[in-house]
Amino acid sequence: MKKTIYVLFLLIFLTGITSAKINMDNLNESIQNAEQISHQAFEKGMNGFIDVFEQVYRLFMHISLPKSLDKFYKGSTPETPGSQYIDEMFKMADPMIGITTDIQEGDMVNATANFNQFKSQYQKVSKMVPRWQGYWDIGLVNQLGNDLKNKNVPAVFQDVGKIGKGCSKCHANEMPQVWAKYYWKDFDTVNVSTPEGNLSFTDAMTKYLDAGYSGIGSNIREGKQKDAINSSDLFNSTLLNFKQACNDCHKTPRYYYVSDDVLANVTLMGTDIRAGKLADAERIREQLGADICIKCHIVHMPAQDMKDKMEK
Numbered sequence: 001m002k003k004t005i006y007v008l009f010l011l012i013f014l015t016g017i018t019s020a021k022i023n024m025d026n027l028n029e030s031i032q033n034a035e036q037i038s039h040q041a042f043e044k045g046m047n048g049f050i051d052v053f054e055q056v057y058r059l060f061m062h063i064s065l066p067k068s069l070d071k072f073y074k075g076s077t078p079e080t081p082g083s084q085y086i087d088e089m090f091k092m093a094d095p096m097i098g099i100t101t102d103i104q105e106g107d108m109v110n111a112t113a114n115f116n117q118f119k120s121q122y123q124k125v126s127k128m129v130p131r132w133q134g135y136w137d138i139g140l141v142n143q144l145g146n147d148l149k150n151k152n153v154p155a156v157f158q159d160v161g162k163i164g165k166g167c168s169k170c171h172a173n174e175m176p177q178v179w180a181k182y183y184w185k186d187f188d189t190v191n192v193s194t195p196e197g198n199l200s201f202t203d204a205m206t207k208y209l210d211a212g213y214s215g216i217g218s219n220i221r222e223g224k225q226k227d228a229i230n231s232s233d234l235f236n237s238t239l240l241n242f243k244q245a246c247n248d249c250h251k252t253p254r255y256y257y258v259s260d261d262v263l264a265n266v267t268l269m270g271t272d273i274r275a276g277k278l279a280d281a282e283r284i285r286e287q288l289g290a291d292i293c294i295k296c297h298i299v300h301m302p303a304q305d306m307k308d309k310m311e312k
């Protein structure tokens with residue numbers, strides 16, 4: 001049991017970082033999982049600590065977002081950044097900024113009207129996700145109203161700043177998971193055409209795209225021009241299939257990773273290999289690694305990793 005407490009403490013610590021308050025139902029639900037994690041990991045001694053952290057983090061990510069969000073984000077898809085919750089947030093944000101705009105213009109009448117609209121919407125949105133109520137402070141909003149009524153302009157700006165800090169804290173803690181869960185499509189559901197038929201995105205990446213890319217470099221280093229040509233052809237054809245697979249998530253043309261300028265360099269690399277200009281081809285290959293692989297991974301992998309931990 002002592003080992004389980006250590007694991008639960010780590011879970012509580014992580015939960016405290018990204019949630020306004022701990023959801024006891026979720027925590028109680030996790031105790032049995034924590035017992036299993038601690039039993040398996042601590043049997044390995046100190047080497048099991050990494051296992052503990054990884055498994056607890058996965059457990060934490062799985063419960064990091066309240067289920068009450070599902071109804072607000074139902075039907076969200078990549079490139080469709082909208083939901084009932086976001087609509088209500090915009091209705092709150094506009095009058096909040098309107099308060100400071102009107103004050104700067106010396107228009108206290110409309111500043112007060114914006115405040116009344118903001119307060120009403122603030123109270124409404126604060127109740128939409130019960131688990132996030134710790135981010136909201138109606139006392140600060142009431143203080144803002146009093147300072148506005150007394151025409152204490154410096155205090156009004158301070159109040160708005162304090163309220164904004166609560167908004168920023170919630171956004172920093174919750175937005176990345178929300179985006180990953182509701183806006184990013186699962187790469188495991190994206191298929192890519194390959195010489196052996198359609199494969200999952202990951203399998204096609206490993207077996208064909210990466211095999212072609214790495215094969216070019218390996219064959220160039222070994223001076224095997226013919227094999228380098230074969231690897232280049234494989235990489236080129238597979239990359240075009242990956243470009244087509246982008247349409248599973250994106251409904252607009254891609255201007256990076258698989259854009260015309262990048263594909264032109266892929267073609268030039270193949271031309272150099274056929275001409276025996278292997279050193280030139282290798283320089284292009286290395287640049288393609290930065291232009292395609294690394295940049296694409298930086299954008300897509302963190303969200304997919306979070307999505308995996310939250311949903312699987």
